[in-house]
Amino acid sequence: MPSSSPPPLPTGLPHSIDSPDMQRAGRELLSLALIDARNHTLHLLSLYEEALGSPALAVERTGDAGVVPPLWLAGHIGWFAEWWIGRNTQRAFGADCPVRPTRLAAIEPAADDWWNPAQVSPAQRWSPGLPDLAQTKAYLLETLESTLELLEHAAETDPGLYFYRLALFHEDLRGEQFIVMAQTLGLPLGIEPMPAAVTREPLLLPATQWELGLPEGCGFAFAQEQGAHRVEVPEFEIDAQPVTWSQFIEFVDEGGYDREELWHPQGWRWLASQIEGRRGPRHIEQIGVARNGTGGSVLQHRFGATVRAAGHHSAVHLSWWEADAWARWAGRRIATEVEWEIAAHTAARRGFRWADVHEWTAGTLRPWPGFRADPWSAGSEFDPVPAFGEARVLRGASFATRSRLRSPRRRSFALPDRDDGFFGFRTCAL
Numbered sequence: 001m002p003s004s005s006p007p008p009l010p011t012g013l014p015h016s017i018d019s020p021d022m023q024r025a026g027r028e029l030l031s032l033a034l035i036d037a038r039n040h041t042l043h044l045l046s047l048y049e050e051a052l053g054s055p056a057l058a059v060e061r062t063g064d065a066g067v068v069p070p071l072w073l074a075g076h077i078g079w080f081a082e083w084w085i086g087r088n089t090q091r092a093f094g095a096d097c098p099v100r101p102t103r104l105a106a107i108e109p110a111a112d113d114w115w116n117p118a119q120v121s122p123a124q125r126w127s128p129g130l131p132d133l134a135q136t137k138a139y140l141l142e143t144l145e146s147t148l149e150l151l152e153h154a155a156e157t158d159p160g161l162y163f164y165r166l167a168l169f170h171e172d173l174r175g176e177q178f179i180v181m182a183q184t185l186g187l188p189l190g191i192e193p194m195p196a197a198v199t200r201e202p203l204l205l206p207a208t209q210w211e212l213g214l215p216e217g218c219g220f221a222f223a224q225e226q227g228a229h230r231v232e233v234p235e236f237e238i239d240a241q242p243v244t245w246s247q248f249i250e251f252v253d254e255g256g257y258d259r260e261e262l263w264h265p266q267g268w269r270w271l272a273s274q275i276e277g278r279r280g281p282r283h284i285e286q287i288g289v290a291r292n293g294t295g296g297s298v299l300q301h302r303f304g305a306t307v308r309a310a311g312h313h314s315a316v317h318l319s320w321w322e323a324d325a326w327a328r329w330a331g332r333r334i335a336t337e338v339e340w341e342i343a344a345h346t347a348a349r350r351g352f353r354w355a356d357v358h359e360w361t362a363g364t365l366r367p368w369p370g371f372r373a374d375p376w377s378a379g380s381e382f383d384p385v386p387a388f389g390e391a392r393v394l395r396g397a398s399f400a401t402r403s404r405l406r407s408p409r410r411r412s413f414a415l416p417d418r419d420d421g422f423f424g425f426r427t428c429a430l
Contacts, residue, residue: 016029017029017032017033017036017404018402018403018404019403019404020403020404020405020406020407020409020410022165022168022169022404023165023169023218023219023220023221024218024219024220025161025165025219026156026161027151027152027154027156027161030151030161030164030165030168031148031151031152033168033404034144034147034151034164034167034168034171035144035148037168037171037172037175037402038140038141038144038171040171040175040402041074041077041140041171041174041175041178042137042140044175044178044179044189045057045070045074045133045136045137047182047189047190047191048070048178048182048187048189049133051182051187051188051189051304052187055132055133055134056132056133057069057070057071057133059181059185059187060185061126062184062185064184064420065122065420066177066180066181066184066418066420066421067181067184067185067420068122068125068181069125069126069130070178070181071130071131071132071133071136072114072115072120072125072130073174073177073178073181074136074137074140075114075115075130075131075136075139075140076115076117077140077170077171077174078115078136078139078140078142078143078144079106079111079112079114079115079116079143080115080167080170080171081143081144081147081167081170081171082106082107082111082146082147083103083116084163084166084167084375084376085146085147085150085163085164085167086104086107086143086146086147086150087103087104087105087106088101088103088163089101089102089103089104090102091162091163092154092155092159092160093159094157094158094159094160094161094162094163095159095162095375096159097162097163097375098375099375099378101375107139107142107146108139111139114130114131147164147167151164158217158219158220161220162220165220166220166376168404169220169222169404169405170376172401172402172404172405173405175400175402176398176400176401176402176405179191179400180400180420180421180422182303183283183302183303183420183422184420186301186303186304187303187304188303188304189303191303191399192399193313193316193356193398193399193422194355194356194399196241196244196310196312196313196314196353196356197241197353198312199240199241199244199312200240200241200351200353201240202237202238202239202240202429203237203238203239203240203343203350203351204235204236204237205235205236205237205238205339205342205343205346205347206235207232207233207234207235208233208342209230209231209232209233210230210231210233210338210341210342211228211229211230212228212229212230212231212337212338212341212368213225213226213227213228213229213368213369213370214226214227214228214409215228216228222374222377222410222411222412223371223372223373223374223377223383223384224365224367224368224371224411224413225409225410225411226368226370226371226372227367227368227369227370227371228368228370229368229369231338233338233339233342236339236428236429237428237429238335238339238340238343238352238427238428239335239426239427239428240347240350240351240352240353241314241351241352241353241354241356241426242314242315242354242356242357242359242424242425242426243314243315243323243326243424243425243426243427244311244312244313244314244315245287245296245298245309245310245311245312245313245314245315246296246311246312247315247326247330248281248287248315248318248326249287249288249296249297249298249311250296251325251326251329251330252279252280252287252288253288253296254329256325256326256329257271257278257279257280258279259329262325262329263321263324263325263328264321264324264325266321266416267319267320267322267324267325267416270319270321270416270417271321281315281316281317281318281322281419282317282318282419282420283300283301283317284298284300284301284317285299285300285301285306286298286299287299296311298311313356314356314357314424315424316357316422316423316424317420317421317422317423318360318419318423318424319416319417319418319419319423320334320360320392320414320416320417320418320425321416321417322419323360323424323425326425326427327425327427330427331430332427332428332429332430333362333427333428333429333430334360334361334362334425334426334427334428335359335361335362335425335426335427335428336361336362336363336428337361337362337363337393337395337411339428340354340359340361340395340396340426341395341408341409344395344396344408345408354395354396354397354408355396355397355398355399355401355406356396356398356399356424357396357398357422357423357424358394358395358396358397358398358401358412358421358422358423358424359395359396359423359424359425359426360393360394360416360423360424360425361392361393361394361395361425363392363393364388364389364390364391364392364393365384365387365388365389365390365391365392365393365413366388366389367384367385367388373385384413387413387415390415390416391413391414391415391416392414392415392416393411393412393413394411394412394413394414394421394423395408395410395411395412396408396410397410398421398422399422400422
């Protein structure tokens with residue numbers, strides 16, 4: 001039987017397990033990071049139990065695509081590692097592994113019936129009959145133990161370690177999903193956004209040639225990040241930080257949510273479909289300029305409490321449509337992903353700040369040269385192929401993002417109407 005908790009992390013742990021360099025990590029650091037990730041998952045489950053006051057972790061079904069039963073999400077994390085590592089007889093092929101490799105039986109005979117998203121539709125995940133909290137934790141510990149044992153014998157190569165790195169970053173992604181869900185559900189987790197720094201004037205960056213995409217031999221990469229290629233970028237002016245609440249208040253006060261000319265046609269249709277005539281970002285109770293015409297007020301629902309958001313904090317829970325409308329109103333444009341990446345790499349010492357919020361970028365998600373679907377994303381909800389041409393690229397990170405995923409090269413994506421995540425944006429001069 002597994003122990004009651006993961007093995008403790010050693011003292012004096014190197015900071016490298018919290019670095020994006022973990023995409024190239026070897027067996028020793030991967031072992032430590034996998035323990036850290038599982039501890040984080042168990043900690044989040046404890047926070048949910050405390051917030052809900054019951055080990056059943058029963059939550060309201062909201063209809064949001066990102067909200068699933070917490071116990072299902074936790075069990076899925078353990079299932080995922082076992083599916084691609086413990087049960088995958090062809091794991092040594094790494095990214096060249098078939099999408100449907102030969103698989104062994106699961107530790108838990110009913111694992112696929114409970115946690116395999118290909119077999120369990122989103123609606124079915126709400127059905128009663130899932131393992132309880134104690135059983136789910138036991139499964140998480142048992143699958144971790146199995147993963148660590150197999151890791152000891154894995155080849156110290158990119159293919160040999162591919163699925164261990166994938167399991168690590170997948171668990172980190174799901175950890176942020178737990179926190180986003182808590183915000184959607186109004187659950188107090190005791191987690192607070194990082195304080196924002198002083199706002200700065202926009203930055204002018206010179207024309208340059210920039211290499212987008214991760215080259216071969218860089219270690220682990222998500223499918224949509226692969227395909228190194230060079231891009232010519234003209235001179236541009238970019239915001240030093242994401243658009244703040246003080247800036248967004250002005251848009252609201254000038255009737256931005258009522259002016260059709262500011263909105264993309266699809267965005268205007270999205271706005272019209274929102275409940276109760278939406279006139280501000282999601283989770284906002286009140287937003288507007290103060291009576292004396294100075295400053296402004298934003299009352300925000302944050303993890304179940306109503307708080308006054310500071311004007312210099314990044315505006316958050318915005319859809320791409322809202323970001324686009326604000327940029328049109330301001331006479332600016334949403335930054336492109338290459339502009340964002342250049343600034344993140346070259347302008348940090350000049351005040352370019354990121355990691356407050358995930359940031360929408362202009363244009364739609366497209367494959368880069370040399371793109372190929374990887375074994376995991378092909379056919380999963382994280383498969384970029386169906387999203388090409390429709391989803392928008394998100395750059396950066398939020399306070400809920402594990403440090404290992406805070407890379408200026410990370411390329412995530414979401415459909416433009418998503419506003420449940422910690423999403424903001426920044427702009428460039430026309």
